[in-house]
Amino acid sequence: MPWFQKSKKIQSTQKKAELPDGLWLKCDNCGEIIFRRELQKNASVCQKCRFHFRISSREYIEMIADEGSYREFNADMKSSDPLKFKDTKRYPDRIQKSTKKAGMNDAIRTGIALLNDRKIVLGIMDFNFFGGSVGSVVGEKIVQATRRAKEGNYPFILICASGGMRMQEGLFSLMQMAKTSCELAEFAQTRLPFITVLTHPTTGGTTASFAMLGDVIIAEPGALIGFAGPRVIKQTIGQDLPPGFQRAEFLLQHGFLDMIVDRTRLRGTLSTLIMHLHDADDSESEEQVSTVD
Amino acid sequence: MPDRLALDFEKPIIELEKKIDEMKALSGSSKIELDDEIARLEKKAEKLRKDVFSSLNRWQRVQLARHPDRPYSLDYISRIFTDFIELHGDRAFSDDPAIICGLGRLEETSVMIIGHQKGRGTKDNLYRNFGMPHPEGYRKAKRLMELAARFGRPVISLIDTPGAYPGLGAEERGQAEAIASNLMVMANLPVPFIAVVIGEGGSGGALAIGIADRVFMLENSIYSVISPEGCASILYRDSSQAHKAAEAMKVTASDLQKLGLINGVIKEPPGGAHRYPDICADNIREILSEGLNELSSLPVDELIAKRHERYYKMGKWEQAKE
Incomplete structure (x- = not known):
C-alpha cells in the first residue's frame, strides 16, 4: 500500500474519534466539543465562539413564544405543482421528501403567539424544507399572516431563512415577491410594526422582497445575507470574495440592518421593540386570545 | 442587407x-426577366418564415429574446414616444446606464418611461453592463416613479435584462434592498403602470421595475424566476442543459398567458422583432394607449386595489391530506 493512502486512513480515524455520539457534538466553527444539552439550553449558540447553529422553525417558536401559546394556522397548505415540473425528479416527489425531512408541508410556519403576554403574529421560515425556498404556499401564508396581524392589531414578526425563490414553480414563485410586497405595502399604512429577523442564510428573492421590507431589520451574527449567492458572484467577477463579504456584520456596516442580535437575546429584543412601537389595546387582545383557531 | 448574426433556425x-x-x-442589372421567379421565391420565403416561427420551441424563443439584433428599450422609445427627454441619476451614488428613464409623450399623454437598456456591440455593452443594473439603477427608477406619481403621470416600463448584476459593488450597495424597496413603491404607486417585457425578463432584476396594473410580453420574449442556465446548473449540475430548464420552467409569453400570470401577448411578425422593429413598436403603442385609456378612468384607490388583487391571485396550492 502506498504511503499516502495510509496517511489518509489515519486522518479519518482521528476525525472519527472526535465525532459526537449524540450527547456531544463539535462546533462547526471553532471545533469546541459541546455537550448537546448545554447547547440547546443556550439557544444552539456555541458558548465559546458564539457560532449560531441552525435551528428549526419549532425551536424558534419555543424560544420566542410564551410557553404553549403558539397557534399555527394554514399548516396543511401544500404546493400543487402548477407547472408539472420535472427535472431529474418530479417536483411533488421532492416536496414529499422535504415534508418527511422537515415535518412540515412547506417552508414556513405562520401562527399567532404571545410574546411576554402580548399577541403577535409570528412567521418562521425553515431552511430544512426545500432550502427555505419561496413558492406559492410561502407567499400565500405570508399574505394571510399579514392580514391576521392587521385584523387583530398585532405586530408581525417574520424570521427568514431562505435560498430564494423556488424555481420548480417558475414565474409563480417570482410573483410571490410582488404578492407579498403588495400586502406589506398595505400593512405599512397601519401603525403595526413589521419586524424581520434574517438568519443564515437569507438570499435571493427573499432578501429582495419581504426580508428587506421590515420596519426594523434584525440579523443573527454571521448570517449570510445577500441578493446573489456567493458562488454566482465569484463566477461573475472571477476572483475570490473578500472575507466576511455578505455576512450580517458586513451588512450592518453598510447600513442595511438595524442591528445584529445574538440569538440568546432575540426574544428580549423583539419584546422591547414591540413595546416601543406598538400601542396594544389590552382589553381587546384578551378577548381575541380565545378566538384563535 | 448586411450579414446578420443568424440563429440556426433562421439560417434557411x-x-x-x-x-x-x-x-x-x-434582374435590375440585366434584361433577363426574373419577376415570376422572384415572386415565387418571395412567397416561399414568407411561408418558410411562418412555418418556422409558428413552431418555435421554448429554447428557440429564449434565443430570440436574447438576439443581438433585437430592439432594445431605446429602439422602441424612439419609435413609440415623442418628445423623449432622458433623466439621469439616483441622487445618491451615480447614474446607471443599464436602466434608462425619461419623460415622453404617448399620443396626448406625457408618461414616465423606465427601461432596461442593453448595449449593441462590445463597447456599448460594457457601458450598459449588458443590461444588468446595479442598485443605483433601481434607485433612479424609484426616484422617477415617485416623480411621475407626484405629477400624475402614468409609468411605462420596458423589461429587458438578464438579471440584476451579481457583483461586489452591487451587493455592497444593497442590490436586495434596492429591489425590495422598488416593489413596495410600485405596489402603492398612485398612477397607472403598464409593463412590457420586450426581451429577457430576468428574475428579480426584471420584477424590480415590473409590478404593474397590466403586464404584457412580446411574443418572443421570456420571463423567468432564474435564467435557464442558472436553473440547469443547479438541477442538472450542467448549464449546457439550459434548453431543458427552459422547457420545464415554461418561460415563454404564451406559457405565462396560459398560466394567467400576464395580461396578454403582443404579436411579433414571423421573423421576429429584430426583423420588424417598426411593426412591433406599433403593436406595443396600440396596447399601451388602450391600457392607459382604461386605467386612467379609474379612481386611485380602485387602481391600487385592483393592482394588488392582480397579484393576490397568483399562486397555486392545495390542502394536504391527513
Missing part, C-alpha cells in the same frame, strides 16, 4: 432571402 430563411436579393440585383 436568411439564405432564401439572400437568393432573392441576388436575383433582384441580377
Whole structure:
C-alpha cells in the first residue's frame, strides 16, 4: 500500500474519534466539543465562539413564544405543482421528501403567539424544507399572516431563512415577491410594526422582497445575507470574495440592518421593540386570545 | 442587407432571402426577366418564415429574446414616444446606464418611461453592463416613479435584462434592498403602470421595475424566476442543459398567458422583432394607449386595489391530506 493512502486512513480515524455520539457534538466553527444539552439550553449558540447553529422553525417558536401559546394556522397548505415540473425528479416527489425531512408541508410556519403576554403574529421560515425556498404556499401564508396581524392589531414578526425563490414553480414563485410586497405595502399604512429577523442564510428573492421590507431589520451574527449567492458572484467577477463579504456584520456596516442580535437575546429584543412601537389595546387582545383557531 | 448574426433556425430563411436579393440585383442589372421567379421565391420565403416561427420551441424563443439584433428599450422609445427627454441619476451614488428613464409623450399623454437598456456591440455593452443594473439603477427608477406619481403621470416600463448584476459593488450597495424597496413603491404607486417585457425578463432584476396594473410580453420574449442556465446548473449540475430548464420552467409569453400570470401577448411578425422593429413598436403603442385609456378612468384607490388583487391571485396550492 502506498504511503499516502495510509496517511489518509489515519486522518479519518482521528476525525472519527472526535465525532459526537449524540450527547456531544463539535462546533462547526471553532471545533469546541459541546455537550448537546448545554447547547440547546443556550439557544444552539456555541458558548465559546458564539457560532449560531441552525435551528428549526419549532425551536424558534419555543424560544420566542410564551410557553404553549403558539397557534399555527394554514399548516396543511401544500404546493400543487402548477407547472408539472420535472427535472431529474418530479417536483411533488421532492416536496414529499422535504415534508418527511422537515415535518412540515412547506417552508414556513405562520401562527399567532404571545410574546411576554402580548399577541403577535409570528412567521418562521425553515431552511430544512426545500432550502427555505419561496413558492406559492410561502407567499400565500405570508399574505394571510399579514392580514391576521392587521385584523387583530398585532405586530408581525417574520424570521427568514431562505435560498430564494423556488424555481420548480417558475414565474409563480417570482410573483410571490410582488404578492407579498403588495400586502406589506398595505400593512405599512397601519401603525403595526413589521419586524424581520434574517438568519443564515437569507438570499435571493427573499432578501429582495419581504426580508428587506421590515420596519426594523434584525440579523443573527454571521448570517449570510445577500441578493446573489456567493458562488454566482465569484463566477461573475472571477476572483475570490473578500472575507466576511455578505455576512450580517458586513451588512450592518453598510447600513442595511438595524442591528445584529445574538440569538440568546432575540426574544428580549423583539419584546422591547414591540413595546416601543406598538400601542396594544389590552382589553381587546384578551378577548381575541380565545378566538384563535 | 448586411450579414446578420443568424440563429440556426433562421439560417434557411436568411439564405432564401439572400437568393432573392441576388436575383433582384441580377434582374435590375440585366434584361433577363426574373419577376415570376422572384415572386415565387418571395412567397416561399414568407411561408418558410411562418412555418418556422409558428413552431418555435421554448429554447428557440429564449434565443430570440436574447438576439443581438433585437430592439432594445431605446429602439422602441424612439419609435413609440415623442418628445423623449432622458433623466439621469439616483441622487445618491451615480447614474446607471443599464436602466434608462425619461419623460415622453404617448399620443396626448406625457408618461414616465423606465427601461432596461442593453448595449449593441462590445463597447456599448460594457457601458450598459449588458443590461444588468446595479442598485443605483433601481434607485433612479424609484426616484422617477415617485416623480411621475407626484405629477400624475402614468409609468411605462420596458423589461429587458438578464438579471440584476451579481457583483461586489452591487451587493455592497444593497442590490436586495434596492429591489425590495422598488416593489413596495410600485405596489402603492398612485398612477397607472403598464409593463412590457420586450426581451429577457430576468428574475428579480426584471420584477424590480415590473409590478404593474397590466403586464404584457412580446411574443418572443421570456420571463423567468432564474435564467435557464442558472436553473440547469443547479438541477442538472450542467448549464449546457439550459434548453431543458427552459422547457420545464415554461418561460415563454404564451406559457405565462396560459398560466394567467400576464395580461396578454403582443404579436411579433414571423421573423421576429429584430426583423420588424417598426411593426412591433406599433403593436406595443396600440396596447399601451388602450391600457392607459382604461386605467386612467379609474379612481386611485380602485387602481391600487385592483393592482394588488392582480397579484393576490397568483399562486397555486392545495390542502394536504391527513
